[in-house]
Amino acid sequence: xxxxxxxxxxxxxxxxxxxxxxxxxxxxxxxxxxxxxxxxxxxxxxxxxxxxxxxxxxxxxxxxxxxxxxxxxxxxxxxxxxxxxxxxxxxxxxxxxxxxxxxxxxxxxxxxxxxxxxxxxxxxxxxxxxxxxxxxxxxxxxxxxxxxxxxxxxxxxxxxxxxxxxxxxxxxxxxxxxxxxxxxxxxxxxxxxxxxxxxxxxxxxxxxxxxxxxxxxxxxxxxxxxxxxxxxxxxxxxxxxxxxxxxxxxxxxxxxxxxxxxxxxxxxxxxxxxxxxxxxxxxxxxxxxxxxxxxxxxxxxxxxxxxxxxxxxxxxxxxxxxxxxxxxxxxxxxxxxxxx
Amino acid sequence: xxxxxxxxxxxxxxxxxxxxxxxxxxxxxxxxxxxxxxxxxxxxxxxxxxxxxxxxxxxxxxxxxxxxxxxxxxxxxxxxxxxxxxxxxxxxxxxxxxxxxxxxxxxxxxxxxxxxxxxxxxxxxxxxxxxxxxxxxxxxxxxxxxxxxxxxxxxxxxxxxxxxxxxxxxxxxxxxxxxxxxxxxxxxxxxxxxxxxxxxxxxxxxxxxxxxxxxxxxxxxxxxxxxxxxxxxxxxxxxxxxxxxxxxxxxxxxxxxxxxxxxxxxxxxxxxxxxxxxxxxxxxxxxxxxxxxxxxxxxxxxxxxxxxxxxxxxxxxxxxxxxxxxxxxxxxxxxxxxxxxxxxxxxxxxxxxxxxxxxxxxxxxxxxxxxxxxxxxxxxxxxxxxxxxxxxxxxxxxxxxxxxxxxxxxxxxxxxxxxxxxxxxxxxxxxxxxxxxxxxxxxxxxxxxxxxxxxxxxxxxxxxxxxxxxxxxxxxxxxxxxxxxxxxxxxxxxxxxxxxxxxxxxxxxxxxxxxxxxxxx
Numbered sequence: 075x076x077x078x079x080x081x082x083x084x085x086x087x088x089x090x091x092x093x094x095x096x097x098x099x100x101x102x103x104x105x106x107x108x109x110x111x112x113x114x115x116x117x118x119x120x121x122x123x124x125x126x127x128x129x130x131x132x133x134x135x136x137x138x139x140x141x142x143x144x145x146x147x148x149x150x151x152x153x154x155x156x157x158x159x160x161x162x163x164x165x166x167x168x169x170x171x172x173x174x175x176x177x178x179x180x181x182x183x184x185x186x187x188x189x190x191x192x193x194x195x196x197x198x199x200x201x202x203x204x205x206x207x208x209x210x211x212x213x214x215x216x217x218x219x220x221x222x223x224x225x226x227x228x229x230x231x232x233x234x235x236x237x238x239x240x241x242x243x244x245x246x247x248x249x250x251x252x253x254x255x256x257x258x259x260x261x262x263x264x265x266x267x268x269x270x271x272x273x274x275x276x277x278x279x280x281x282x283x284x285x286x287x288x289x290x291x292x293x294x295x296x297x298x299x300x301x302x303x304x305x306x307x308x309x310x311x312x313x314x315x316x317x318x319x320x321x322x323x324x325x326x327x328x329x330x331x332x333x334x335x336x337x338x339x340x341x342x343x344x345x346x347x348x349x350x351x352x353x354x355x356x357x358x359x360x361x362x363x364x365x366x367x368x369x370x371x372x373x374x375x376x377x378x379x380x381x382x383x384x385x386x387x388x389x390x391x392x393x394x395x396x397x398x399x400x401x402x403x404x405x406x407x408x409x410x411x412x413x414x
Numbered sequence: 415x416x417x418x419x420x421x422x423x424x425x426x427x428x429x430x431x432x433x434x435x436x437x438x439x440x441x442x443x444x445x446x447x448x449x450x451x452x453x454x455x456x457x458x459x460x461x462x463x464x465x466x467x468x469x470x471x472x473x474x475x476x477x478x479x480x481x482x483x484x485x486x487x488x489x490x491x492x493x494x495x496x497x498x499x500x501x502x503x504x505x506x507x508x509x510x511x512x513x514x515x516x517x518x519x520x521x522x523x524x525x526x527x528x529x530x531x532x533x534x535x536x537x538x539x540x541x542x543x544x545x546x547x548x549x550x551x552x553x554x555x556x557x558x559x560x561x562x563x564x565x566x567x568x569x570x571x572x573x574x575x576x577x578x579x580x581x582x583x584x585x586x587x588x589x590x591x592x593x594x595x596x597x598x599x600x601x602x603x604x605x606x607x608x609x610x611x612x613x614x615x616x617x618x619x620x621x622x623x624x625x626x627x628x629x630x631x632x633x634x635x636x637x638x639x640x641x642x643x644x645x646x647x648x649x650x651x652x653x654x655x656x657x658x659x660x661x662x663x664x665x666x667x668x669x670x671x672x673x674x675x676x677x678x679x680x681x682x683x684x685x686x687x688x689x690x691x692x693x694x695x696x697x698x699x700x701x702x703x704x705x706x707x708x709x710x711x712x713x714x715x716x717x718x719x720x721x722x723x724x725x726x727x728x729x730x731x732x733x734x735x736x737x738x739x740x741x742x743x744x745x746x747x748x749x750x751x752x753x754x755x756x757x758x759x760x761x762x763x764x765x766x767x768x769x770x771x772x773x774x775x776x777x778x779x780x781x782x783x784x785x786x787x788x789x790x791x792x793x794x795x796x797x798x799x800x801x802x803x804x805x806x807x808x809x810x811x812x813x814x815x816x817x818x819x820x821x822x823x824x825x826x827x828x829x830x831x832x833x834x835x836x837x838x839x840x841x842x843x844x845x846x847x848x849x850x851x852x853x854x855x856x857x858x859x860x861x862x863x864x865x866x867x868x869x870x871x872x873x874x875x876x877x878x879x880x881x882x883x884x885x886x887x888x889x890x891x892x893x894x895x896x897x898x899x900x901x902x903x904x905x906x907x908x909x910x911x912x913x914x915x916x917x918x919x920x921x922x923x924x925x926x927x928x929x930x931x932x933x934x935x
Contacts, residue, residue, distance in 0.1 A: 085544035307539050311523035313505065365548075366541035367523035 085366065092301050092361050095288060096122070102147035102285040107140045108276065109269040116260045116379050117144055117234065121192075121298070122305050123354040125257025126213050126233040128198075128248075128383060133238060135262045136273075141194045141234045149287040149294035150191035150230065155209075157201035159244070163208035167218040168225075183220055188212050189227060191295060195235040199245045209233065210252045230298050250342065250386050257351045259383035308357035309367040313412045318356070318373050320412070322349045324405045325381060335404040339391035344384035351380040370411050378402050418549045422525055425558040426507035432563050434499030440568040441491025444576040448484035451583055452477050469594035469602070476590060480583055487579075505529055514560065517552050524549040600762030604628040604648070607755040624648055624755075638766050645763045652756055 083091065096118060103114045113129070117140070120127045129137050138154060145152035155166055168186035172179055187193065188209065195209055212218050216227045235256070237248070253259075265273060276283050289297050310318075323331035326343035336343065355376035356368045363372070378399055385398040451458070455477045459470055470476065508525030515521065524545055594602075608624040627648045630636060636644070905926045 085541050089541075089544070307541050309523055309527065309539060309541060309545060311519065311526035313509065313522060313526060314519060363518070365518060365520060366544050367520050369518040369520075371518070 088304050089361060089364060089366060092122075092304050093364060095297075095301060096362060098288050099144065099147050102288065103140065103143045105283050105285055106143040106276075107136055108272045109265050110136070110140065110262055113260045113262055114140065114144070116258050117141065119355055119358045120257045121148070121230060121232050122302050122358055123257060123351075124230070124302055125351060125354065126235070126255065128235050128237065128253065128256040128259040129262060130237045130239055130259060131262030132240060132264070135264070137234075137236045137262060138194055138196060141192060143285055145192040147285045147288055148192075148298065149289040149291035150298070151228075152192045152194070153187035153190035154194040154196060155187050156196045157198045157205065159200060159202060159246075161201045161205050163205050164220075166205065166208050167212060168220060170221050181221075183223065183225065185225070186218075188218060189225075191228060191230055191232065193231075193233045195233055197238050198235040199237050199242075199247050201246065203246055203249070206246065206248065206252065209235075210255055213255055228295060230295060230302065250384075253383045254345050254347050256383060257354070258379040260379055305354065305357050305361060307366075308360050310353060310357070311367065314356075314368050314370065314373065315353075316412050317370060317409070318349060318352050320409050321352070321373070321377060321381075321405060324409050325385060325402070331409075333405050333408045335401050339387055339394075339396050339401055340385055341388045342386040344381050348381050348384045352376050355380050374406060377406060418521075418524060418546065418553050419528060421553045421556055421558070422504065422508050422511060422521070425511050425556070425561065426502065426504045428558045428561055429507045429510055430499045430502035432561055433502045434495040435563055436565060436568045437498035438491040438495030439565045440572045441487050441494060441575075443569050443572045444579050445484045445487030445491060447576045448480055448487060448579050448583065451580070452480035452484060455480065455587075463591050464594075464602075467594055468591045469599075470587060471590050471592050476586065483579070510561070511553075511556065515552055515556060517549070520545060521549050521552060600758060600765050601628045603758050604755065604762060607751060607758055610751055624651060627651070641766050642763055645759050645766070649756060649759050652752055652759070 099118050100111070100114055103118075104111070107114060117127050117129075121144075129141075131137055142152050142154070155161075164186065166186045167188050168184050170181040171184045173182045174180075198206060198209070201209075208218075212227060212231075213233050216229070216231050218225050218227065238245075287294075320331060322344055323329045324333045325336055325340070325348075326332055327337050327340045329343070332343075352373060353368070356372035359372035359375055360366065360368045363369075381402055382398045385401060387396065387398065387401075390396075391401075455470075455473070459473070463470060505522065505525050509519075509522045511517070512519055512521040527542070527545075605625050605628045608628060627644050630641075630644050
C-alpha cells in the first residue's frame with residue numbers, strides 16, 4: 075500500500091504510481107458520489123497541486139459528502155466548519171484555554187478545526203469578513219498565529235470552501251482578492267435523471283456504500299507529499315510557457331494582449347496566481363496522461379477552472395449576463411499557440 | 415534507438431530548405447512570367463499591335479523595364495527564401511515533427527530543453543531521462559523525408575501576383591502603343607533586317623550602327639530631311655559592307671558589266687569614285703548593282719581605280735575574317751540580307767519622300783528639277799536608293815559598265831521627280847505598277863537631262879521590282895500595298911546560265927516578264 079520510497083523509484087515508476095493513486099482515489103470517491111467526475115478530478119488535482127478549491131453549488135448536491143469521502147479514501151484527516159455570521163476566528167483556528175495540570179494552571183493552545191488535512195468550509199460566504207480572513211490566511215500561509223504563537227498546519231492541507239449561489243441575502247460574498255487564493259473554482263450542477271436514480275439507490279438502501287482507504291492513514295500525508303513533489307517536477311517547455319502567459323495576458327483588460335471581449339466585459343484580470351494555477355493544473359493533467367511534459371491540451375483543460383473566479387466582470391457584463399466562462403471561451407479562440 | 419537530436423537536426427535542415435523553397439517559389443512564377451513577357455514582347459507585338467498597324471513606342475525601354483522587374487521579383491524571391499530558410503529554427507522544426515508524430519509536445523519540449531542555455535533546472539529533473547526515452551521511441555519510425563516539398567500551394571497563391579503583373583504590363587503596353595507611320599514601319603523593317611544580318615557570323619560588327627541609324631529614322635521627332643540623310647548614310651554603310659566576290663577568272667571581264675557585282679566589288683572608300691558613282695546610279699531606275707561597279711573589275715576603263723578598290727575590298731574581307739569565320743552559305747545569306755536591306759532602305763526613302771511631298775511646304779516647286787522633295791544623290795552610288803528616289807522617271811539611261819564610276823550623272827537630277835510627274839511619286843519603281851503611258855511613252859534622249867551616258871552594247875540588265883506602293887484615291891499619302899506579292903527575286907533579261915556572274919543562284923532569278931521587256935532598251 076502506498077508509494078513510500080518514491081525518491082528511489084525510477085521516473086517511470088513514479089509516474090505510474092501517481093496515475094495509479096489518482097485513479098484509485100477517483101474510483102473510491104466515485105463509489106459514494108454519483109457523477110461529478112470532473113469535480114472529483116479537480117478536487118484531487120488541487121490536492122496534489124497544493125491548492126484549495128472553491129466549490130459552488132446549490133445545497134444537497136453532495137459537496138460535503140464528496141470531500142469527506144475523498145479524505146477517507148486518501149486516509150487524511152477531515153474537519154468541517156459550518157460558517158455562520160456569528161462564527162469567530164477563534165472558532166476556526168483555535169484559542170488559548172486555561173488548563174490545569176500537576177496542580178498548575180496555564181494557558182494551552184487548543185487547535186480549531188482548521189488543523190486537519192482536508193477542511194470543508196461550508197457556505198463560507200455566510201461568515202463575516204473577519205472570520206473569512208482568518209481562514210484565508212491559514213490557506214495561504216499554512217500556519218495560524220494565536221496570541222503571538224505560530225502553529226504550523228500539517229501537510230497536506232487543503233481547504234474546500236462551498237458557496238451557495240442562492241439566498242445571498244445576509245451573506246458576505248468573498249472579496250475578489252480572496253477568491254484569488256483558491257486554485258480552482260468548480261461548479262457542481264444538478265444530477266441527471268439516471269444519476270438521480272443511482273443516488274436514490276445508494277442512499278436509501280439498507281447498505282450504505284463505503285470507501286476503502288488507499289493509503290495507511292499514518293503514511294498517507296507523507297506519500298501524498300511525495301506525489302506532490304512529482305507534480306512540481308513535470309517539465310514545461312518555453313513555447314508552452316509563452317502560451318500560458320499569452321492566455322493570462324489576453325485576460326488582462328489593460329494588458330497589451332487583451333482580446334476585445336476582455337476589454338469590453340472585465341474590470342480586472344487574473345493575477346500571477348492564475349498563471350501558477352494554470353501551470354500546476356496542467357502538470358497534473360500531463361501526469362494523468364502518462365507524460366512528464368506539459369502539452370497545449372493540458373493548459374487548455376486547466377484554463378476555465380483555474381481562471382473563471384479570477385476574472386472580475388464589469389457592470390456591462392453583469393447587465394448582459396456575460397459569464398466569465400464565455401469570456402474565457404473567446405479568449406481561447408483568439409490566443410494562438412506559438413510556432414515554437 | 416535513434417538519436418533524437420540528430421534526427422531533429424536533420425528534420426530541421428529539411429524543413430528549413432522546404433520553407434525557403436516555398437517562400438522563393440511564391441515569387442518565381444510571377445518573375446518568370448514577367449521575364450518571358452519581356453523576352454517575347456517583340457513576338458507578341460508582331461502578332462498583335464504591329465499586325466494592326468500600331469507601334470510600341472519606347473519598346474526597348476519597356477522591355478528593359480519589364481525585364482528588370484522580373485529580375486527584381488527573382489531577387490525578392492531569393493531574399494524571401496533565404497529569410498524563410500533562416501527563420502526556421504530548431505525548436506520550430508521540432509514542433510513540426512511533434513505535430514506530425516502527434517507527440518503531445520514531448521518532442522517540442524525535448525528540443526526546447528536541448529536549446530536552452532539555462533536548462534540545468536530541467537536537466538536535473540529526474541523526469542528528463544524519461545522524456546528523452548519517450549522522445550527517442552517516438553522518433554524511431556521518423557524519417558525527415560516525410561516532409562515533402564510541395565510547391566503547389568505557393569504557386570497557386572502567387573498566380574494572383576502573376577496575373578496582376580500581366581495586367582500591369584498589358585496596361586502599360588496599351589498606353590504606349592501608337593499608330594505607326596510609314597517611315598516608322600520602314601525603319602522597323604530596317605532594324606529587323608539589320609538584326610537578322612547581325613545574327614549571322616559574317617556580319618555582326620556594324621549592325622549596331624545600322625540599327626542605331628534606323629532607330630533615329632524611326633523617331634518621329636526627326637525632320638524628314640534628316641531622316642533621308644540618315645537613310646543615305648545607312649545605304650553607304652551597307653554598300654561598304656557588301657563583300658567582294660572572288661572572280662573565277664581574273665582576266666575575263668565578268669562582273670564589271672553586272673550591276674550587282676559591280677557594287678559588290680566596289681568596296682571602295684575613295685572619294686572620287688564614290689561621288690561619281692552615286693550620281694550615276696541615281697539614273698538607274700530599278701537597277702540593282704549600281705553603275706559604279708565597273709571601275710573596280712572591268713578591264714581597261716577604271717583599271718586605275720581598280721587597284722585601290724581591290725585593296726579596299728580585301729581589307730574588308732580580312733576584317734570580316736578576323737571577326738568571324740563564316741561559311742560560304744552564311745556569306746551568301748548575308749549578301750541576300752544586305753540586298754534586301756538595301757531594298758528596304760530605298761523603300762523607306764521613297765515613303766519618307768512621298769510623305770514629305772504630300773505635306774504642304776516650300777519643298778516642292780512645280781516643274782522644278784533639283785528642288786523640292788527629291789532625295790539628295792547617294793554619294794557612294796547606291797542604285798536602289800537612287801532607283802527608289804527617282805521613281806517615276808521611267809526610262810533612265812543605263813550606265814555603261816566600267817565607265818560610270820567617274821562619270822557625271824546622266825539622268826534627271828535628284829529631286830526633280832516632283833516636277834516631272836506632278837506629284838512625282840507614281841513611278842513604276844515606287845508603285846510596282848505599270849507606268850501610265852502618257853508619262854512613260856518615251857525615254858530621255860541622250861543629253862536631254864545632262865550629259866549623255868556613254869553606255870554602249872549593254873546586253874542585259876538585272877533589276878528587282880520594289881514592293882508595291884499604292885496611292886490613296888485622293889492622291890494623299892502613299893502606303894504599302896500588302897495585298898500585292900512582294901518581289902524578292904531579281905529579274906534579268908538574259909538567259910540564265912550556270913556560270914552567271916550574279917551573286918544569287920540561277921534558280922533565284924527570273925526572266926523579265928513580257929510586260930517589262932519593252933522597257934529595256
